[in-house]
Amino acid sequence: MDHEQAFELLAGYIDDELSLSEALEFERHLAGCEACKRAYEQQRKVSAQLRQADLRLEAPAELVKRIRASLPGRRSWWQRLAARFGAEGGAGGFAGFGTRGGTLGWGPVGVMALSLVALSWSAGLYLSMPSGNSRLTEELVDSHVRSLQFNHLYDVISTDRHTVKPWFDGKLDFAPPVVDLAQQGYPLVGGRLDYLDGRAVAVMVYRYKLHPINLYVWPGNDASATPRLSERQGYHLAHWSAGGMNYWAVTDAGDTELDGFLAALRAHSAS
Structure with a gap:
């Protein structure tokens, strides 16, 4: 391993992202290279300092409140779909039983539709995942x-x-x-x-x-x-x-x- 390859792997080694063989090869190079040792120590110290709690700034509660208030109030797809079924259910319904006035509202139908969509999405996601x-x-x-x-x-x-x-x-x-x-x-x-x-x-x-x-x-x-x-x-x-x-x-x-x-x-x- 030369210096260029070692520098490419340096950040991954510090963050424990290398494979076992890559880590072993990097450590062998590090043991015999003073320049890479110095670069490793410098980057390790910087990485440790960035993780210190006193470098993080907690936003004031008033600032957080203003930022959230300025964000557009966009409802999720699920909320819009549920609202649509609820609105249509108020205008009409199906003949049925077990409900006031003999009318089955759209609320249960909306819940069923959402459940079917969620089930279909979950099944598609499962089938699209690669096998072990x-x-x-x-x-x-x-x-x-x-x-x-x-x-x-x-x-x-x-x-x-x-x-x-x-x-x-x-x-x-x-x-x-x-x-x-x-x-x-x-x-x-x-x-x-x-x-x-x-x-x-x-x-x-x-x-x-x-x-x-x-x-x-x-x-x-x-x-x-x-x-x-x-x-x-x-x-x-x-x-x-x-x-x-x-x-x-x-x-x-x-x-x-x-x-x-x-x-x-x-x-x-x-x-």
């Missing part, structure tokens, strides 16, 4: 793209699985399986930590020629043993579970190359 799996897929693609943009594919760089696997010790609450697929054309090049679906995960990084393949692993059994393939934003993904672990592979390589990687990885795990 869809949100996770978006997180994975964002993580993959972010690792390329910040040139941070790995926290540990090594083609030796006996170096990569022990690196995760003490950093995770599980031991991720790490295999070497160099002979199959998918060499291991390193590993890193990431944060997905509300937890820390392991990422093993492989390559097919110039195409990186991020293999995300964490405990669970959320999918079938047969990989399920999908595509999002031009990236190819595969998801499966095996041996008590969830696996996601993400790459910009083609379907054929991803199929070859999956076959090699699953054959090695089964042996």
Whole structure:
């Protein structure tokens, strides 16, 4: 990480908005860079001062009253709709029962209409929300793209699985399986930590020629043993579970190359 990248991440680090891997990379850079340390301390002090209560000014009650009085008295859409039904109910009604003079006013009809509108809106909002799996897929693609943009594919760089696997010790609450697929054309090049679906995960990084393949692993059994393939934003993904672990592979390589990687990885795990 250079100075320019560090300054871009500085505000996010102070506000706890960085991912786990970004925060770790920033802290490593900070440990060896006096200029960035000074910039960090200055911005941290400014941020702390801005949060002090004595810098906030409480508006006088009379000022608040005048401002509110000057605002236009615009009713909400719900209020206007209820008023409309109430006005129409006063001019006429339906023949019915249980009301004075045998007339059913528009008030109950208005309430029913509002309830139906609210129910329809809630149902539409629920249906438009992405599913948990869809949100996770978006997180994975964002993580993959972010690792390329910040040139941070790995926290540990090594083609030796006996170096990569022990690196995760003490950093995770599980031991991720790490295999070497160099002979199959998918060499291991390193590993890193990431944060997905509300937890820390392991990422093993492989390559097919110039195409990186991020293999995300964490405990669970959320999918079938047969990989399920999908595509999002031009990236190819595969998801499966095996041996008590969830696996996601993400790459910009083609379907054929991803199929070859999956076959090699699953054959090695089964042996």
